[in-house]
Amino acid sequence: MNRPASQEESIKLEEGVTRPAVRTGWLQKLLYRKSTLAFLLCVPLLALIIGLIVYPFFYSIFLSMLNKRETRFVGFANYLFLFKRETFWMVVRQSVLFTLTAVFFKALIGFVMAHLINILPENRQRLWRGLALVPWVMPPALSTLGWWWLFDPSHSVINWILEHTIGAHIAWLSNTFWARFSVILVNIWYGSPFFLIMYLAALKSVSADLYEAASIDGANAWQKLIYVTIPMLRNIIAITVLFSTIVTFANFDIVRVLTQGGPRNTTHLFGTYAFKLGIESGDVPLGAAVSLFMFPILAILAFFILRNVRQRVREL
Numbered sequence: 001m002n003r004p005a006s007q008e009e010s011i012k013l014e015e016g017v018t019r020p021a022v023r024t025g026w027l028q029k030l031l032y033r034k035s036t037l038a039f040l041l042c043v044p045l046l047a048l049i050i051g052l053i054v055y056p057f058f059y060s061i062f063l064s065m066l067n068k069r070e071t072r073f074v075g076f077a078n079y080l081f082l083f084k085r086e087t088f089w090m091v092v093r094q095s096v097l098f099t100l101t102a103v104f105f106k107a108l109i110g111f112v113m114a115h116l117i118n119i120l121p122e123n124r125q126r127l128w129r130g131l132a133l134v135p136w137v138m139p140p141a142l143s144t145l146g147w148w149w150l151f152d153p154s155h156s157v158i159n160w161i162l163e164h165t166i167g168a169h170i171a172w173l174s175n176t177f178w179a180r181f182s183v184i185l186v187n188i189w190y191g192s193p194f195f196l197i198m199y200l201a202a203l204k205s206v207s208a209d210l211y212e213a214a215s216i217d218g219a220n221a222w223q224k225l226i227y228v229t230i231p232m233l234r235n236i237i238a239i240t241v242l243f244s245t246i247v248t249f250a251n252f253d254i255v256r257v258l259t260q261g262g263p264r265n266t267t268h269l270f271g272t273y274a275f276k277l278g279i280e281s282g283d284v285p286l287g288a289a290v291s292l293f294m295f296p297i298l299a300i301l302a303f304f305i306l307r308n309v310r311q312r313v314r315e316l
Contacts, residue, residue, distance in 0.1 A: 057295075068283045068286070082293075087273075091269065098180070102191065103244050106192045107237070109192040109196075110192050110196040114195075114196050114199035114200040117196070118200060134193075135190050135193055136191070143190060147186045147258060153174065158170075173259055176264070179266065182259070183254055191247075194240070195244065199237075202236040203233070238308060238309050242302055249269075250271055274287040274290040275287065
């Protein structure tokens with residue numbers, strides 16, 4: 001008596017022809033799953049994150065708890081040493097001032113420029129978008145060298161113009177106030193196009209029906225901005241400000257090329273001060289301790305901004 005074929009032994013085809021079933025192992029079944037495929041595609045990215053972010057972060061924590069020769073564990077001695085230094089607190093104040101001022105003006109200039117470009121005809125928008133993005137696509141160190149030439153005390157183009165117009169001469173990089181003004185100005189010039197392109201993309205997604213309804217209700221241009229544009233752009237504004245704050249707070253190249261932290265360490269940021277202590281002075285653990293002070297500040301800021309964004313998304 002013939003034993004009926006099981007599903008594992010044969011598969012019935014639509015044409016009525018049978019063929020031996022192909023045995024599939026657990027590994028092959030696992031590879032056919034979409035979740036497994038998605039994970040395998042993310043493996044290169046995860047490897048980069050672990051190798052370039054996670055491992056250096058935990059290793060820097062370990063380094064910050066060693067002595068200068070990296071031969072003995074000293075716990076939080078490096079952090080306590082920094083707390084007692086006036087220079088460190090000056091770096092903290094300068095970093096906060098630099099970040100808040102630069103991000104505010106970048107957001108403001110980007111917002112205004114996005115609206116000005118948005119009202120232009122489409123063919124002219126492409127031209128102005130391309131011109132406005134030039135500062136952002138240039139390497140920061142290279143563009144900062146150009147600004148350094150503009151601020152040079154001996155051959156400054158800006159001072160040449162001021163001397164031949166109003167007879168003034170400004171020590172841009174040797175005076176504390178003007179040195180801070182200069183690094184903030186260069187950061188604003190470099191970062192404003194990022195806000196511009198983000199806000200312009202968000203403006204394109206705002207429905208014209210909302211503005212038409214506001215016009216029917218008698219709203220003027222200012223009321224449309226306050227009650228239509230800003231509420232529709234609130235989430236993208238928050239995300240853009242958060243990203244720019246992180247990048248600005250950790251800025252290195254502009255200050256390093258333009259002032260190298262001078263005069264008298266008054267323009268140092270966390271990144272440049274950590275470089276001075278860790279690389280130039282040879283105290284790597286102390287430099288690592290300085291760099292780690294950025295993490296809790298940025299983590300708290302990111303937590304509150306992202307929480308507000310999630311709450312607004314749920315309300316929609």
